[in-house]
Amino acid sequence: MSGWRTQSGWAVDRNQSLSFTFDGKTIPAMAGDTVASALLASGNRIVGRGFKYHRPRGFWGAGSEEPNGIADVQGTQHRPNVQMTLEPATEGLRLRSINGHPTAEHDRMAFLDRFARFIPAAFYYKTFMLPDWHLFEPRIRAMAGLGRLDPAAQGFGPSAPVNATCDVLVVGAGPAGLAAARAEAKAGRKVILCDEGALPGGSLLFRPARINGQEGRDWAAAVVGELRALGVRVLSRTTAFGRYDHGLTGLAEAQANGAAPRIWRIRATETILAAGAIERSLPFANNDLPGVMSAEAGLHYLSRFGVAVGRRVVIATTNGSAYDTARALHEVGAVVTLLDLRGGAEAGKHPFRVITGQPIETALGRRQVEAVRLASGERLDADTVLVSGGHTPSVHLYSQAQGKLRWDDGVQAFLPGAPVAGLRVIGAAAGVYDLARILPGQGVEAAAHGGTLALWPRPRAKGRIWLDLQNDVTAKDVELAHRENLTSVEHLKRYTTLGMANDQGKTSNLPGLALMAELTGRSIPETGTTTYRPPFTPVPLASFAGLRSGQLMNPVRRLPLEAEHRADGALFREYGGWLRPAWYGTGGETAEVQREARAARQGVGLFDGSPLGKIEVIGPDAAKFLDFIYYNTMSTLKPGRCRYGFVLTEGGAVFDDGVLVRLEENRFVVSCSSSHVQGMALLLEEWRQDSFDRSRVVIHDTTANYATLTVTGPKSRDLLQAVGFGTLDDLPHMALSYGQFEGDEVRITRVSFTGDRSYELSIRADRALGLWRRLKDAGRAFDAVLLGGEALMILRAEKGYIVVGKDTDGRTRPMDLGVRGPFEKRKGEYLGRRSLHLPAVAAQARDLVGLESLTPLPLPAGAHVVETVAGKRRSRGFVTTSHYSPNLNRPIAMGLLEGGNTRMGEIVTLYHLGHEVQARVAPVCALDPEGRLLDA
Incomplete structure (x- = not known):
């Protein structure tokens, strides 16, 4: 119980009190609090349990990087895996910790930590193989996962997605993002600005700074006012979670009242990534104990919410940014000792004790921090340890856009390398941490960040040094992966689960890679990074579904x-x-x-x-393009004429059939099946973009x-x-x-x-x-x-005209339907051509035939044509279409049959639902095979 509320904290309204419950315990809060700040203010240190060993865990960060403070919101609007650092405290909110049984404070599964030596990384591949993995699997799976779904809950309320375009999308509303958005808006560009925080400002909301004579927070508010006056859309509590093809960026905007986050699909001419950087931990034994936190998070909680995270605080840092935290905590009465691991600091200049060059060897305490022991052997009593091992730029979206990272020794991190078209990275995301460099010429008064000392985990270190708090990955797990020759970073990730789940490499990636580099005798850039994939933070599936639920799930x-x-x-x-x-x-x-x-x-x-379908294909290369798309040659079609044809999949199967109409020399209409309009439009667009000059072929769906x-x-x-x-x-x-x-x-x-x-x-x-x-x-x-x-x-059916998807399946070729000409005569390339000529495809051939019922009743659709081989029925085909024809006064049917064209007149046996019937193989066209009716 070491956290307490001070008289500072501009983000909370002390005149509005409220309460919520956490693991059944009532927690007092103030309007403006997050769940995390309220829990820290009331002295609640243990807010979760480790994924694998169920060790007690406390808050580490203050934003989306938080690996431990995750809870399920219970009640009618059940929401699993909510990050408490981002969740506003609201009256009556009910939260339950994850991995705590029954609570995080009192977890009956905590005994698992005693058996840690028997369940290292990838233990499930080895430990439970005998006598049979399946004996253990149900229980292990029941224990796995983060959070629990409540089948009785209503789930998320729907939120309609938004599609938007702009000239410039700015991701991140810190000082760099605000300045960039203002400059672009003043230049007359349409700008959208988004930030995951409740308020724009980034580090200016908690770190001391003056800009043009204003407090940093006031400057940020003034810039936001300017932006809105200039028509900029400012989206708070909105995370840019993914970067996709063709300049598409996905945003998730948090909603009130339990609704799923709203998806924004934004296509911007240019995206400016100002996503900031995430503070790294430091390697020492037991660095997962509750009370070990990011130094920046400690300053964040104090400045914004008036929450001092500890009374006796040890701050360990490899850079100058932690001095702001030390001064702020000292001023509110905390006893602060700062360990500057760079050495050379002048202790007498500061009102708190400064020790140089002495790293922490271990944190001491059973359920939370009670003291630390330094490498020199000195013991320092402490209830809180704040650490700053440097900063890792948030380059996730840059990497998702296929950007290549480069290692920078000065900031000891990977930075954006070669430029990516339509994407610019600025501020801390580009490795620029000092505010004066981010805002040149604006009278900045702020402490310099200073250089960063690299302090990475070392092999064979004493104790358990935790690299990934969420997935319970230690330095010894990385060493085990190296001993088992899993030295690729991608193998390391999957073997140890390093950087998986919510983390996605935010806090754990670089320390793990650095240790693997040391073990393999390579540099960090030679070791490389894992692949950053969306989403940056978890997005509920309900958000992607949007309003698609109930009758709107797949609206007709x-x-x-x-x-x-x-x-x-x-x-x-x-x-x-x-x-x-x-x-x-x-x-x-x-x-x-x-x-x-x-x-x-x-x-x-x-x-x-x-x-x-009425999909227009227009342009100088339209005929050439359609020759590739269709199985039939279409470029010889004259304007004002039509031609029936097939479109195939890459595997050579019939994807759709229909009529192509040539309106003009360079303008066609693809009249595809009603059920395939969307699929055909996507197929046309895919191949247009992949293999043709997009300026010479245009696709326009005019069906509606x-x-x-x-x-x-x-x-x-x-x-x-x-x-x-x-x-x-x-x-x-x-x-x-x-x-x-x-x-x-x-x-x-x-x-x-x-x-x-x-x-x-x-x-x-x-x-x-x-x-x-x-x-x-x-x-x-x-x-x-x-x-x-x-x-x-x-x-x-009377004419033998097929319905694709009914009279065909995923392996039906045009030759099976009696159309062999292009297969035998076409020389040019077309979609599916290579697959049609594979011997394995030919071996699966089945012919479309007619089937005459030998009784007055129609044949059952779906019945299989069977033959008895070695005493067992074997399917040789099946009935695709069956009707009673009023114009022929008899049943008619079609089906796919192996060797059907060679079996005309043969009596075959059909098996359906336990019964056998017989039919005669006949031509597929039952009415007017000469085609006289077309000109009647």
Whole structure:
């Protein structure tokens, strides 16, 4: 119980008291406190337990670098693994420590530390192999992890994500970030500034400084006011957690009332990284005891919250920054001894005791710090040890942007190396720690940071020296990894778990790498660093989901004419992510679907095909690009004509099929399947960016811009003539024309997915209702029928027209569907070509065939074609589509069958749900194989 509240602390309101609970204990606090500052003020030292050995742990830092102070927020809005250093103290908040059973103060698992020698790094690979790992696995897994989920809780409230663009994104609102944001805003640029802290200012919020005659904190507030007046968006409690392709930066903005952090997806022309630096620990035995803290954190809690972290404080430092902390604690009455490990300091200049050149050998105490013993053997009584082993620049986002780090001996840290396009690193993140250098010419009065002495963990040191407090990794674990020849930094990370979980290398990475360098006889830069990956701090999955929960988890897309279809008696189903009419009428599914399919063949069917893809590919290299994308050659297509084709995966399987329309010489429309529009757009964009000049090919998805109304059947041409589109006699199959409807252009494409003469009319989505009603009204004279999706499936199956994803699977090749020409004749490269020619792919061939039921009942879809081999059934294929055809008055079916083209007329056995039926292998097209209906 060594922490106490002083009369200082500008961030708290002493007139507003509140309380919350931690492990069931009531903790008093003030408005403006964080959970961490309130716990320290009330003398609570043990706030967590070590991940593996369950040793007591206290706060180390004051921000997102904190490895120990993590708790679960309990209650209706359950939030696991909250960093208490960033969580505001609020009335009624309920927190429970992690890894403490039942509490952090009294943990019944603490006995595990007695067996530490038997459970070193990677112990689970060795210790529990005999007699069987699976005997121990359930209990070990139950003990693992950080925090616990509450299945009964409601979870996070949803937060809608935000997409934004700007000229400049500034990450970090410390002095460097504030100055950069102001300069960019004054230059007329659109700026967004974000910082993980509750208030902008960074180190100016707790470290003494004067800028242009103002206190540093006041200067920061004044600059923020200027920024807002200049139109800068300032986001507090917002962490830049990841840098992604094409200048995309992900931000997580903390929300109130238990809502998940809001995701910001920001694309900026330039990003300025001013994320600061994180103070490092020092290597000495028992440096994980509660009461061992960052010197900067000690100053942070005192200056902002008026919390003195100890009464008898030893401060050990390898640089000049810790002197600010020593002076501030001395002034509030703490007994301070400063150990300047650089040597040469003049002790008489300071009101506190200064010892030079004497590092700490060990911290003494069982449950918290009680004293330290120096290398000289001198014992110093202490309840708190504050350490500053130098600073590690926060270069995570720079590294995520593929930036290459360089080692700097002056600051003893990795700094940004070669420039990265669109990213600039400034301030402490670039290794510049002195405020006068960060803000030149602004009358800065602040203590100089001074040089940094390197003091890294040494091999075979006495005692247990902790490198990663969160994952319980010691120097001896790194030595063990070296003895077992795991000397690569990536192997070291995975073998010991160094820098995993929340830490991500913030506090533990560099000491661990330095020790491995010493063990292997290499320099630190030769040893290298692990790969920094997003997120910089944990982001709940609920944040990425945003509003996608309940009905919004995967919201169906809706037709522009949905209300009209409902008025016409449509029953809706989801097809490929779209809510579409399945059939019309009240006579039941079977009767109505059969009626529609029959009437459409005899007269006219009207079908709303608006979800069909309409992705425009434009540019001088569009034809060349589409030749690569399609299995078929598309560059020979003439303007005003259409061609059916396949798009393959890199593995040679059919990804989608559809019609390509060439509007002009350099303008095409990819009419892909309704369910594949998004996937096709992404595939086109991926290959455009990967293999083509992006200035010569442009992808534009216009699917939502247009409604597509299909008119099919032997009387379709007559209906369009009655509506006012001319005779269309000179429009051949697979060609396009244009018409007018009430002043709007209508693109008329003569293509068919039913096998009958058909036309697709594409019109602006907001003008489609008038055209649809006109077609219905004029269609009465031609016995027109409204056609739902189920009847359309019958019409397609009668002609043997496939539905990708239904009549194909992940290994179906175009040759399996009877299209061999490009495979045999095309010489140029196209997507999937190499895979099609692999012998292993050919060995998996199955042909699409028709299957005639030998009974009056349709074959069960999904039934397997089986053969008995050595007394066991073996699948040789399966039924993909099965219907009763009202136009053939018999069942029809299609399926994929090994060697199917060589088995025409053969009787095969199908097995389904314990029953066997028989069918005859037949051609896939059951109706009008000559194609006469197309010109009827």
